[in-house]
Amino acid sequence: xxxxxxxxxxxxxxxxxxxxxxxxxxxxxxxxxxxxxxxxxxxxxxxxxxxxxxxxxxxxxxxxxxxxxxxxxxxxxxxxxxxxxxxxxxxxxxxxxxxxxxxxxxxxxxxxxxxxxxxxxxxxxxxxxxxxxxxxxxxxxxxxxxxxxxxxxxxxxxxxxxxxxxxxxxxxxxxxxxxxxxxxxxxxxxxxxxxxxxxxxxxxxxxxxxxxxxxxxxxxxxxxxxxxxxx
Numbered sequence: 001x002x003x004x005x006x007x008x009x010x011x012x013x014x015x016x017x018x019x020x021x022x023x024x025x026x027x028x029x030x031x032x033x034x035x036x037x038x039x040x041x042x043x044x045x046x047x048x049x050x051x052x053x054x055x056x057x058x059x060x061x062x063x064x065x066x067x068x069x070x071x072x073x074x075x076x077x078x079x080x081x082x083x084x085x086x087x088x089x090x091x092x093x094x095x096x097x098x099x100x101x102x103x104x105x106x107x108x109x110x111x112x113x114x115x116x117x118x119x120x121x122x123x124x125x126x127x128x129x130x131x132x133x134x135x136x137x138x139x140x141x142x143x144x145x146x147x148x149x150x151x152x153x154x155x156x157x158x159x160x161x162x163x164x165x166x167x168x169x170x171x172x173x174x175x176x177x178x179x180x181x182x183x184x185x186x187x188x189x190x191x192x193x194x195x196x197x198x199x200x201x202x203x204x205x206x207x208x209x210x211x212x213x214x215x216x217x218x219x220x221x222x223x224x225x226x227x228x229x230x231x
Contacts, residue, residue, distance in 0.1 A: 001080075005037035006105060007152075008081030011059075012071035013041055016089035017048040019194060024057040026093045033098050042075035044068070050089075068147075069171030072164040076155075084158060086151045090194035093117065093150070100189035101152055113183045114176075115152040116145040117191035127203035128195060134207070143181025147172035148193040153179075169223040173214065 009027060013020060020041075030036035039059035043051055044066035051061050064074050076084055083105050087093070097117065104115045119135040121128040139145040151172075161178045164171050176184065198206045213226050 001038045002031070002034065002036065003080075005034055006082045007035050007085055007101065008037050008079035008083070009039045009085045009087055010072060010075035010079055011039065011041050011054075011087050011089050012044065012068045012075065013046060013050045013054070013089045014044040014066060015046045015048045016050045017046070017053055019090040020050055020053050021057075022092050023087065023089055024054070024059070026095075026097070027057075029095060030098045030101075033102075035098050035102060037081040038079065040075045040079050042071035042078075044071050067166060067168045069164050069167035069174075072171060073166060076158060076163055079155070081155065083152060083154050086147065086153075087191075088148050088150075088193070090196075091148050091150065092122075092192045094190045094192065097187070097189040097191075100187040104152060104185065104187060105154075110185065111154050112157050113153075113185050114157070114179050115185045115187040116149045117187050117189050119145075119149050120190050120192045121195040121198070122192055123195035123199065125203075128198070131198070131203060131207060139184075139186065143184055144173060144176060145184065148191065150191050151175070152187065167223045169213070169227040170217045171223075173217060 007030065011023065027036055027039060039057065040062065041054040041059045042062045042064065044064065054061050060078065062074055062078055064071065072086055085101065104110050116139065119132055121132060161175065165174050167174060216226050217223065
């Protein structure tokens with residue numbers, strides 16, 4: 001741990017051994033630049049080598065119940081940095097993310113804002129590019145970046161919002177709605193996320209399912225029930 005560095009990275013995991021190494025590798029530049037204080041991996045009971053991979057990379061591993069909302073909340077509670085970057089285990093940050101985050105946290109006006117990364121999929125297909133444009137529109141116009149775009153936020157602001165709720169699904173939507181569109185900032189860097197679910201289910205089918213689940217959440221259906229449909 002670099003106790004003088006400002007940023008803690010919190011990653012929730014569940015059987016993420018295949019994707020986690022690449023995600024952790026993107027942290028090395030931040031460590032070298034003195035930006036990274038620590039990595040906290042909040043594991044929800046992985047049966048594979050996730051915990052061992054994280055520990056080998058120098059991360060602190062928390063073990064607890066499965067559920068991304070409560071895993072994120074536990075990771076944030078254990079983190080000691082003045083700023084926190086929440087990141088999914090199958091999301092890789094491009095090299096210039098360090099400079100983008102450093103510029104963001106250096107501005108006092110951002111102490112009550114949150115930054116998110118541009119969304120990109122690890123798929124060169126046309127449907128992937130269309131989805132990326134849709135996500136950019138949703139984030140910009142509706143103020144709804146999802147967790148796979150990462151979130152950079154000051155510890156104090158995060159605490160004032162009540163942090164992540166212990167939800168099995170939609171924990172990211174719940175938090176960004178409390179942040180509010182005007183306090184969300186697109187960072188000048190990209191988060192590259194796995195397209196495995198979209199390739200497996202089909203881009204149109206998966207996108208429509210996600211939209212349907214989001215609509216049910218806005219209509220007040222409990223996230224636990226929505227999770228049965230999400231898959």
